[in-house]
Amino acid sequence: MLKDDIEIQGVTPQRNFDIVKSPKKIIEKQKNRKKWLLVQPISNTSMMVDSGTVSMPLNLIMVATLVGTLFDVTFIDERLGDKVPEDFSGFDVIAITSRTLNASQAYRIGDSALRQGKTVILGGVHPTMLHDEAALHCTSVVYGEIESIWTELAADVLEGTMQPIYRAKELKPMGSMIHPDFSYALSSKNAKKYSSRIPVLATKGCPVGCNFCTTPTIYGKNYRYRELDLVLDEMRYHQQRVGKKRVHFSFMDDNISFRPQYFFTLLEEMAKLGVHWNANISMNFLDKPEVAELAGRSGCDLLSIGFESLNPETLKSVHKGSNRLGSYEKVVNNLHKNGIAIQGYFMFGFDNDTEESFQLTYDFIMKNRIEFPVFSLVTPFPGTPYFDEMKPRIRHFDWDKYDTYHYMFEPSKMTGEKLLENFVRLQQEVYKGRAIMQRMKGKPLNWVWLANYAMNRFTKTLKPEAFL
Numbered sequence: 001m002l003k004d005d006i007e008i009q010g011v012t013p014q015r016n017f018d019i020v021k022s023p024k025k026i027i028e029k030q031k032n033r034k035k036w037l038l039v040q041p042i043s044n045t046s047m048m049v050d051s052g053t054v055s056m057p058l059n060l061i062m063v064a065t066l067v068g069t070l071f072d073v074t075f076i077d078e079r080l081g082d083k084v085p086e087d088f089s090g091f092d093v094i095a096i097t098s099r100t101l102n103a104s105q106a107y108r109i110g111d112s113a114l115r116q117g118k119t120v121i122l123g124g125v126h127p128t129m130l131h132d133e134a135a136l137h138c139t140s141v142v143y144g145e146i147e148s149i150w151t152e153l154a155a156d157v158l159e160g161t162m163q164p165i166y167r168a169k170e171l172k173p174m175g176s177m178i179h180p181d182f183s184y185a186l187s188s189k190n191a192k193k194y195s196s197r198i199p200v201l202a203t204k205g206c207p208v209g210c211n212f213c214t215t216p217t218i219y220g221k222n223y224r225y226r227e228l229d230l231v232l233d234e235m236r237y238h239q240q241r242v243g244k245k246r247v248h249f250s251f252m253d254d255n256i257s258f259r260p261q262y263f264f265t266l267l268e269e270m271a272k273l274g275v276h277w278n279a280n281i282s283m284n285f286l287d288k289p290e291v292a293e294l295a296g297r298s299g300c301d302l303l304s305i306g307f308e309s310l311n312p313e314t315l316k317s318v319h320k321g322s323n324r325l326g327s328y329e330k331v332v333n334n335l336h337k338n339g340i341a342i343q344g345y346f347m348f349g350f351d352n353d354t355e356e357s358f359q360l361t362y363d364f365i366m367k368n369r370i371e372f373p374v375f376s377l378v379t380p381f382p383g384t385p386y387f388d389e390m391k392p393r394i395r396h397f398d399w400d401k402y403d404t405y406h407y408m409f410e411p412s413k414m415t416g417e418k419l420l421e422n423f424v425r426l427q428q429e430v431y432k433g434r435a436i437m438q439r440m441k442g443k444p445l446n447w448v449w450l451a452n453y454a455m456n457r458f459t460k461t462l463k464p465e466a467f468l
Ligand code: B12
Pocket: 049, 050, 055, 056, 057, 058, 059, 060, 062, 063, 095, 096, 097, 098, 099, 100, 101, 121, 122, 123, 124, 125, 126, 142, 144, 145, 146, 147, 201, 212, 213, 214, 215, 251, 252, 253, 254, 280, 376, 381, 382, 402, 403, 404, 405
């Protein structure tokens, strides 16, 4: 009976207990029965991943919103400096989100809560991918998104009959996802450390299928999207909440452009709203000038593009079918013509990389004036086909170092020493004062300049040993 009672029905723009079928009285009673502590752990990486301004964790906010329909929620984001209590006696359930880079910290918190007899739930990419490992540190692991398994999970928490793993037989349509309630995150006294960009989600999944990415493993190659009205309502809600039209949204989508008609209509509507936005996008749609024009007109000021490599063999080996080397320059030009800056991701350490790869990348970045280049070392994440392929050659399984800035294995055409030496030099060259001027001259004076300035200071201190 309980399971039916708490079935999720639809979506409402605000936190609203009508999303459950039960009469209000029962819901109120249920709400007071269990207290949840939700934790976003900080990683122990030595790199700048979790320091300074951090983005609001939409994943945990969505978990909190759903949990908050039935239970009391306390929300802690360790990256803000908020502290997880040592004594968990005020809580019944400790639920922790984890990626690989903060898994060891998530496990530490989980172990401590288990010792105190609490129900511990682990969710997020890493526990999903390595559920057997995660199971050692919790009562239950949630595989993938909470929305698709919430009915069963909530009922078991209420009844005290937890199962070791919750994995949905099928993914729910995104229309059934509740509108995220940001007050959980914003109520922290340290909330000013959050980026002012508001995370928003329109689509989920990515059909490209790169072998180093966890998305195809967790969600398959399917691509789901929310009804446009839900996304636009959410944007209007935030405009009202902050009291201005020009709100900046950051799409958390894996790859926002895969349904062209949906994507174009979304952009047309955003143009009317007068918002600003940035997103991850794959480049295969951007070689058409009209798409870049529409993106610019709709308020896009930055797109994050995984160029990954300038080596066609590497692109082929990682199954990055969406990247065509011949289009790289065209895509960049189309975006620049429309005032859109590019956060370009480049990875090194692939087997096909040689010392020449660094020069090629440098030349591409400088010639095309990429505003915000980001360099990483290829990292086989657990659960991906790439991890299985590289496992015998991976140097360590220290999750604290799975932040894409640590040396994972020796590539076949270069020594590890040469890889790191060149990796550091490339970053220092690209972020030298003169190089920044060459890439950024004439571009709007905004946070991208500040990011370059910060990178200039940061890269000066870099040493190859830092990546070991
Ligand atoms: C947007 C994004 C970012 C953004 C915002 C990150 C943020 N603060 O949330 C930015 C650009 C800042 C970013 C940075 C990084 N990212 Co990123 N990012 C993503 C992306 C594309 C979407 C994440 C997202 O918000 N999705 C929308 C939310 C709603 O969905 P969700 O995260 O899946 O959450 C649901 C479920 O997981 C579940 N769930 C999650 N937590 C919990 C907890 C409990 C208790 C329960 C029950 C359920 C549950 O329910 C949630 C709601 O539906 C993912 C790919 C992906 N699909 O996961 C990569 C991804 C998470 N990123 C990745 C990486 C490597 C990074 C960086 C290390 C890169 C870098 N070197 O800078 C940093 C790390 C930042 C950090 N401190 O965590 C990897 C992580 C791989 C791994 N195994 O850990 C991913 C998976 C991409 C990949 N390569 O496969 N990222």
